Amino acid sequence: MKKNDMKQQLLQLGNGAHALATQILGNTDDAADAVHDAFARVLSKPDAYDARTGGLKPWFLRVVRNGCIDQIRRRRPADNAVDELQDQAPGPDVVVEVAQRDRALQNALAKLSAGQREIIVLRDYMDLSYAEIADVQEIAQGTVMSRLHRARMALKEELTRHD
Amino acid sequence: MTKQRQVDQHIGELLSGLLDGELTQQQRQMVKLHCEGCAECSENLESLRVLRKRIGDAALSEVGEDKWREHMNDKRVETPRSIGWILFIGGLLVVAGIAVSAFLFSDEIHIGMKFLIIAIYGGLATLLYSVLRQRLIERKTDKYKDVEI
Numbered sequence: 077m078k079k080n081d082m083k084q085q086l087l088q089l090g091n092g093a094h095a096l097a098t099q100i101l102g103n104t105d106d107a108a109d110a111v112h113d114a115f116a117r118v119l120s121k122p123d124a125y126d127a128r129t130g131g132l133k134p135w136f137l138r139v140v141r142n143g144c145i146d147q148i149r150r151r152r153p154a155d156n157a158v159d160e161l162q163d164q165a166p167g168p169d170v171v172v173e174v175a176q177r178d179r180a181l182q183n184a185l186a187k188l189s190a191g192q193r194e195i196i197v198l199r200d201y202m203d204l205s206y207a208e209i210a211d212v213q214e215i216a217q218g219t220v221m222s223r224l225h226r227a228r229m230a231l232k233e234e235l236t237r238h239d
Numbered sequence: 240m241t242k243q244r245q246v247d248q249h250i251g252e253l254l255s256g257l258l259d260g261e262l263t264q265q266q267r268q269m270v271k272l273h274c275e276g277c278a279e280c281s282e283n284l285e286s287l288r289v290l291r292k293r294i295g296d297a298a299l300s301e302v303g304e305d306k307w308r309e310h311m312n313d314k315r316v317e318t319p320r321s322i323g324w325i326l327f328i329g330g331l332l333v334v335a336g337i338a339v340s341a342f343l344f345s346d347e348i349h350i351g352m353k354f355l356i357i358a359i360y361g362g363l364a365t366l367l368y369s370v371l372r373q374r375l376i377e378r379k380t381d382k383y384k385d386v387e388i
Contacts, residue, residue, distance in 0.1 A: 090307030095299035178297040200294035225252035
């Protein structure tokens with residue numbers, strides 16, 4: 077894929093990638109840095125993307141996700157980054173930044189585990205298929221439906237509690 | 240656990256699958272049939288549909304395309320790498336030039352020895368060039384390169 081074509085496609089993915097990174101890192105500034113780094117990494121080696129192995133969207137989101145995990149590892153190298161994902165939640169600054177109408181949703185999302193937030197953003201915000209979600213999260217495709225359903229039910233419960 | 244209860248639990252996640260269009264025809268029919276006779280699942284399906292729309296319409300990130308374009312065109316992205324390569328190759332060429340000129344204009348090395356050394360290094364460079372060229376052509380044209388054995 078030509079670099080300029082890739083740039084155009086990546087532009088459309090910026091906000092979704094930022095939303096995903098925010099859910100993982102719990103901070104919009106760190107999330108923007110993660111997306112910026114992912115852009116830099118991908119655009120410095122555009123040939124690394126092979127269209128035959130899947131879409132650019134899940135591939136780029138996997139780069140962003142791995143970058144976020146690396147960032148968490150750098151923050152606290154002694155801990156297992158993936159375990160720490162479970163404890164990260166968007167802080168109050170994130171909640172303040174979102175529009176009023178989405179505040180309840182953001183608050184409810186913050187109550188879920190990182191894995192649940194991630195899978196909801198990937199499916200309902202980024203509109204990825206189950207196969208693509210499995211690819212991004214590096215999990216078996218067969219587990220996506222149950223994980224997603226549990227996450228949605230948990231979110232629904234949180235929203236009901238807030239409303 | 241009764242069979243009916245197991246079916247009910249299974250239907251739960253299939254509701255998400257139905258909503259996302261990820262079920263087989265058989266599963267779709269089963270869930271639709273179940274929902275026709277089950278008010279709770281039918282209600283659940285509708286609430287999940289509303290929830291999904293709410294998330295899809297939400298502004299979970301409001302950075303904007305222009306900002307991402309700035310990020311992408313940020314010189315920090317491409318400049319360091321380019322500068323690194325220019326410095327490395329430039330430095331290498333200067334050092335190589337000095338070494339070659341010192342070698343060629345040296346009075347201490349016999350002219351025959353100079354030819355011999357030039358032949359050896361020239362031969363090595365030619366071999367390296369031909370191997371690299373062949374590899375490059377193979378990389379571009381080999382349709383089986385991604386086949387895992």
